[in-house]
Amino acid sequence: MNITLKVWKQRNKDERGRFETYQVQDVSEDMSFLEMFDVLNERLINEGKDPVAFDHDCREGICGACSMYINGRPHGPLQGVTTCQLHMRSFKDGDTIVVEPWRSAAFPVIKDLAVDRSSFDRIMAAGGFVSVNTGNAQDANSILIPKDDADKAFEAAACIGCGACVAACKKFFCYAIRFSKSIAAFIVASGKGRKA
């Protein structure tokens, strides 16, 4: 399949960015979205042009590094699927795909599609954890956790910290801060409870 890409190119956080149009030919539908970018970048490097900078790490859907805003949605058209697990079969031959970085003031652009997500680290450092010596761990079965709390805890644990929520919703960042603080408060409270 042949794809037209409109990709956000920006040299650094201070310079103005713009959309650049690229044609990518002979794309296999089994390629992941990132592999399609690998093919494009290999070609750009061979032509002596500047490749498109983007973040990636595990490429198996668990690290959350592949932050791409695809056709107006973080991680593209599928539900609960990161960009690296999005395959070209989700698109049609001849499609034009618009790719932007995470769009949020909290995530300044480093280059092209790569953004600085250290604001998330600052939230965690500000109170997302606590170190309390509580002695030996109690048998987990003897601590009853209400189902609602357990479900909320699981939701927090399932987050891979990719930042899509912030990119999608400008207000979410405020919620994220409030949410992490309430978790911290919960941990502190339960730690104290156990000590007593």
Next chain:
Amino acid sequence: MYKQITGVDPYHSPMMIYPAVHYTMGGLWVDYNLMTTVPGLYALGEANFSDHGANRLGASALMQGLADGYFVIPYTIGAYLSSEIRTKAISTDHEEFVAAENRVRETLQKLMQIKGTKSVDHFHRQLGKIMWEKCGMARNAVALKEAIAEIQEHFLELGELMCMDALQRNESCGGHFREEHQTEEGEAMRDDDNFAFAAAWELTGDSQWKMNKEELKFENIKIAQRSYK
């Protein structure tokens, strides 16, 4: 998940299964406190060699990261820091610092001045192919020697060291299968008389290594060939 990746529904078509490199076994040598041979430099999780020997399975690699981070390093690093805390800020004018900085700068300059035309991906693929085909799950002496020669010509030496290590180990053990060392039924054939040790390779010069043997002693169990039968 399978359907998401392949686009094929495994309820209707058989799953296609094939081996792939997920990560490498082994890693930096560390002592029981997880400190490397460089004083004050600690290596945790998958970066070190310590817990898993010749095998490191998927979930156990993650567990090693958690165990090292939660249960080992908080209790061991303090011993080093307690005396280091009195050390004042070290000047970057120190002659060792200047020498190290120059050494790195020269290496980088040398690489940049080549003005190469090939991408990082190009080297990654080529070296990856050599390692996959000649130092993969099943390996033999002939192919390993070819790989060493090919890597010496074009590539980074870490792959070469992995091939050298595989070549000197004349047995099949854990995830490392030497084709020359198998039973009649094609199972891994161990040689615990000669290879009951972890190999710790010490860098002695540019692309020069010396092997140190760390004997493996088992007091409560008897090591034996693994069998799924």
